[in-house]
Amino acid sequence: KAGVTQTPRYLIKTRGQQVTLSCSPISGHRSVSWYQQTPGQGLQFLFEYFSETQRNKGNFPGRFSGRQFSNSRSEMNVSTLELGDSALYLCASSPGYGELFFGEGSRLTVL
């Protein structure tokens, strides 16, 4: 089985721009969640989608949004980028119970 695929792997944006990150979960997994990892704040939960519905949301501003499509693929969007949004964004999929399978991440640099 193919693992979780995230695209793009690396990207550079400037302040004020927006970015869309994509995640393809493991086949058959209906849950997709997103995490932000920074040196200062560590790993923080952004949101989780299950069968196209947002099930949980972390404590992030409204500039961070996401969605899940009927094929379980997910995207997250960050609008009006700030320097502090520079991070490794990790996507994880799950068949439904606790264990998460992570992708390699999308490393965003905001200049």
Add this chain to the structure above:
Amino acid sequence: SQQGEEDPQALSIQEGENATMNCSYKTSINNLQWYRQNSGRGLVHLILIRSNEREKHSGRLRVTLDTSKKSSSLLITASRAADTASYFCATGTDTGRRALTFGSGTRLQVQP
């Protein structure tokens, strides 16, 4: 914000020795999981222990959970250079089993 703290923040041992990492958390949990992360890469799931379990084994890994103390420990026996990585504990709640709260991590260095 992170729920848990991990101790120690960094650990350096020789190949063949055991490595023990501790994790504390703050709220009631449904499960506690341990993940490994090689530098700048994605996380790899190691083991999951549910709140009604006290100990779990998987290969060279042993995890304990003490819900009264809100703490867990991960023991890696007979460590190898390939175990060099950062290790994170993560907790899920009854309302968010997959909305994990991660600890700050322990950076393990295994010297060959």
